[in-house]
Amino acid sequence: MRRVAIILFLLLAGSPAWSGAWLRDKGTAFVSAAVTAFKEQDYGYDYKGSFYAEYGLRENLTLGLDVEEHRDLYGHALVFARLPVADFDNAGRFAAEIAIGAHHRQMRAWALYKATLSYGKGFQTGWGNGWIAVDAALEYRTHDTLYRKLDLTAGLSSPWLVNPLLQIETAYQSDRPFHWRVRPSVMISTKDSPATWILGLERTDARKNTGIRLAIWNTF
Numbered sequence: 001m002r003r004v005a006i007i008l009f010l011l012l013a014g015s016p017a018w019s020g021a022w023l024r025d026k027g028t029a030f031v032s033a034a035v036t037a038f039k040e041q042d043y044g045y046d047y048k049g050s051f052y053a054e055y056g057l058r059e060n061l062t063l064g065l066d067v068e069e070h071r072d073l074y075g076h077a078l079v080f081a082r083l084p085v086a087d088f089d090n091a092g093r094f095a096a097e098i099a100i101g102a103h104h105r106q107m108r109a110w111a112l113y114k115a116t117l118s119y120g121k122g123f124q125t126g127w128g129n130g131w132i133a134v135d136a137a138l139e140y141r142t143h144d145t146l147y148r149k150l151d152l153t154a155g156l157s158s159p160w161l162v163n164p165l166l167q168i169e170t171a172y173q174s175d176r177p178f179h180w181r182v183r184p185s186v187m188i189s190t191k192d193s194p195a196t197w198i199l200g201l202e203r204t205d206a207r208k209n210t211g212i213r214l215a216i217w218n219t220f
Contacts, residue, residue, distance in 0.1 A: 020133030020153065021095040021120030023082055024056030034215030036202050047071065060084055066099070076103040076112055085117070092121035103141050110143040128158025139171075148172045155187065163187045165198065180205050183213060194219050 024030060032052040040046050048071065054064030062082040069075035078101035085094040099114040116137040123130050132154045139147040148171070155165040167183040185200025198215035 020135060021084075021093045021118040023060065023062045023084060023095065024054055026056045026059050029053065029055045029220040030217070031220070032215060032217045034198070034213060036211045036213040038207065038209055038211040040209075048075075054082075066101075072106070074103070074105045077101045078112065078114060080114075082118075092119055094119055103143075108143075110141055112139070112141050114139045125156070128156055128160070128163070130154065130156045145173050145176075159191075161188060161190065163189075165200070177205070185213065 030053065033050070035047060035049045038046040048069060050068040052064070052066050054062050057063050060083060064080050064082070066078045066080065067076070078099040080097050080099035082095055082097040085096050087093040095118045097114075097116040097118065099116070101112045102109045103112045104110070114137055116135050118133060118135045120131065120133045123132070133152070135149070135151040137149040137151075139149060141147070150170050152168045153166070156163040163186065165185040165187050167185070169181040171179040181202065181204045183200050183202045185198050187196050187198055189196040196217040198213070198217065200213045202211040202213045
């Protein structure tokens with residue numbers, strides 16, 4: 001029962017919206033919560049949760065919070081600021097993001113710094129409007145080496161009830177193995193609600209099994 005309660009808490013409080021190069025309009029906010037569960041042979045279920053929020057403080061400044069926790073074993077918390085860099089209209093746009101926070105492993109914690117350059121572009125298909133976002137980041141944890149990250153997100157935003165979403169995350173450290181994470185999902189939304197439900201799968205190079213991911217996005 002305790003484990004179920006923790007999962008429900010994480011659902012109400014966790015995944016990045018992958019806004020990429022897009023900034024929030026002034027005075028508007030976005031909140032995302034997610035949980036991923038993995039079936040384990042030895043001890044039942046493994047899970048992780050995340051919380052993501054951003055707010056348009058000004059037309060050219062978005063502030064946000066990014067938190068992820070893998071049970072109580074390890075996780076991170078970051079506050080960030082996103083600024084526009086260039087807007088090429090139909091050719092896409094760039095934005096820069098600076099973040100500072102902490103990373104922990106059980107009871108030990110270290111400072112965490114991150115700089116991201118994002119590219120985003122909208123496009124049209126025969127099934128509706130879509131978007132693609134590419135995020136290139138340098139992440140430094142004071143107890144570890146420098147991480148080089150490259151993430152890609154692509155989705156479709158049509159009038160349909162269900163739309164596809166694909167998220168790919170990669171990370172590389174010098175003299176260490178290459179890491180990746182893939183999340184194929186569907187977005188479920190209705191015209192009468194600002195909330196969007198995300199249901200998908202998650203696969204990483206570090207696990208032999210595939211997790212089930214449930215998230216909710218909401219705008220205010």
